[in-house]
Amino acid sequence: MSSSISKYLQRRDFNNSPEPRGSDARPPSDRVPMFVLHEHETDLPHLDLRLEIDGVLKSWVVPDGLPTDPGQQREALQMEDHPLEYADFEGVIPEGEYGAGTVRIRDKGFFENLTEKDEGLQPPHLALENGYLVFRLQGDQVQAAFVLQRTGTGAEPQWHLVLAWDKESP
Ligand code: MN
Numbered sequence: 813m814s815s816s817i818s819k820y821l822q823r824r825d826f827n828n829s830p831e832p833r834g835s836d837a838r839p840p841s842d843r844v845p846m847f848v849l850h851e852h853e854t855d856l857p858h859l860d861l862r863l864e865i866d867g868v869l870k871s872w873v874v875p876d877g878l879p880t881d882p883g884q885q886r887e888a889l890q891m892e893d894h895p896l897e898y899a900d901f902e903g904v905i906p907e908g909e910y911g912a913g914t915v916r917i918r919d920k921g922f923f924e925n926l927t928e929k930d931e932g933l934q935p936p937h938l939a940l941e942n943g944y945l946v947f948r949l950q951g952d953q954v955q956a957a958f959v960l961q962r963t964g965t966g967a968e969p970q971w972h973l974v975l976a977w978d979k980e981s982p
């Protein structure tokens with residue numbers, strides 16, 4: 813799975829959209845990786861889940877929002893990788909542009925990979941390739957662990973997003 817924002821760039825006209833042009837994938841840094849949850853009010857309002865993996869924001873559309881009860885699963889559609897700069901983006905994408913509508917940050921914070929393999933942690937990019945990623949979000953509002961499990965392939969693969977536990981459950 814390549815880490816590149818070429819599809820992100822192709823889909824947008826930066827003369828018309830206020831979204832950041834961003835920069836392409838960089839080598840992983842030592843800093844703790846981040847996540848962002850964007851509320852995206854479009855014709856089909858949804859939540860965008862973005863996880864920093866391999867220098868880009870891996871992105872999923874979650875139409876029904878985060879699961880709220882342990883074991884509950886929600887559909888998630890993997891979209892094009894976004895540049896890291898997108899983590900700070902809020903604004904209005906004009907009518908006629910890709911993703912037209914209002915984007916707001918719902919929560920932001922740290923992302924921790926918890927995917928185990930052979931008595932250690934599996935690097936998150938390999939976990940994604942294998943279609944099974946366990947992770948924890950440490951945000952201002954969301955402090956919970958989730959599983960992303962791939963259920964379908966294609967240009968925009970389908971996943972299930974499952975709540976493993978939240979701050980109220982052990
Ligand atoms: Mn979106």
